[in-house]
Amino acid sequence: xxxxxxxxxxxxxxxxxxxxxxxxxxxxxxxxxxxxxxxxxxxxxxxxxxxxxxxxxxxxxxxxxxxxxxxxxxxxxxxxxxxxxxxxxxxxxxxxxxxxxxxxxxxxxxxxxxxxxxxxxxxxxxxxxxxxxxxxxxxxxxxxxxxxxxxxxxxxxxxxxxxxxxxxxxxxxxxxxxxxxxxxxxxxxxxxxxxxxxxxx
Ligand SMILES: [Zn+2]
Numbered sequence: 001x002x003x004x005x006x007x008x009x010x011x012x013x014x015x016x017x018x019x020x021x022x023x024x025x026x027x028x029x030x031x032x033x034x035x036x037x038x039x040x041x042x043x044x045x046x047x048x049x050x051x052x053x054x055x056x057x058x059x060x061x062x063x064x065x066x067x068x069x070x071x072x073x074x075x076x077x078x079x080x081x082x083x084x085x086x087x088x089x090x091x092x093x094x095x096x097x098x099x100x101x102x103x104x105x106x107x108x109x110x111x112x113x114x115x116x117x118x119x120x121x122x123x124x125x126x127x128x129x130x131x132x133x134x135x136x137x138x139x140x141x142x143x144x145x146x147x148x149x150x151x152x153x154x155x156x157x158x159x160x161x162x163x164x165x166x167x168x169x170x171x172x173x174x175x176x177x178x179x180x181x182x183x184x185x186x187x188x189x190x191x192x193x194x195x196x197x198x199x200x201x
Pocket of ligand 1: 070
């Protein structure tokens with residue numbers, strides 16, 4: 001089956017969330033979408049480059065551009081692992097948020113934009129997997145342990161909300177550009193970051 005239509009829906013969902021974030025944080029629908037780092041991360045994590053014809057996209061490393069990041073479970077673990085519980089969760093947004101928390105010096109505009117694009121991209125992908133597909137089955141261990149339909153739907157929705165929530169927190173955390181003012185990793189830096197992160201929500 002061609003991935004074109006599902007890819008288009010995933011992209012539409014991602015752009016909708018990106019526009020909502022832009023209006024919310026900057027009163028401008030293109031506030032974030034005008035950033036190449038944000039938009040690239042958004043596309044890679046939500047729909048990938050689904051418009052590339054199948055005959056090219058199925059070859060070698062190009063497959064990784066054709067599959068959205070959460071669906072790399074198919075490429076890395078095999079089709080039986082599709083909708084793997086880790087790739088279809090807020091794990092990556094959490095790791096990026098943790099990295100910014102731990103190393104405040106990472107809070108450069110490009111890293112921030114890419115991290116935010118990842119949060120919105122993963123969040124919108126999980127959201128559309130939840131509401132847009134008929135079959136729901138989160139795979140914990142292939143052939144042995146999969147979540148049932150309703151539980152899978154709740155799991156995807158929870159992951160989507162957490163990813164978008166972390167994106168909101170990042171919007172606030174970006175204002176806390178104080179790594180030079182306070183020693184990195186000191187409690188002061190963490191408290192400042194947390195205070196600003198909370199403001200983004
Ligand atoms: Zn997926």
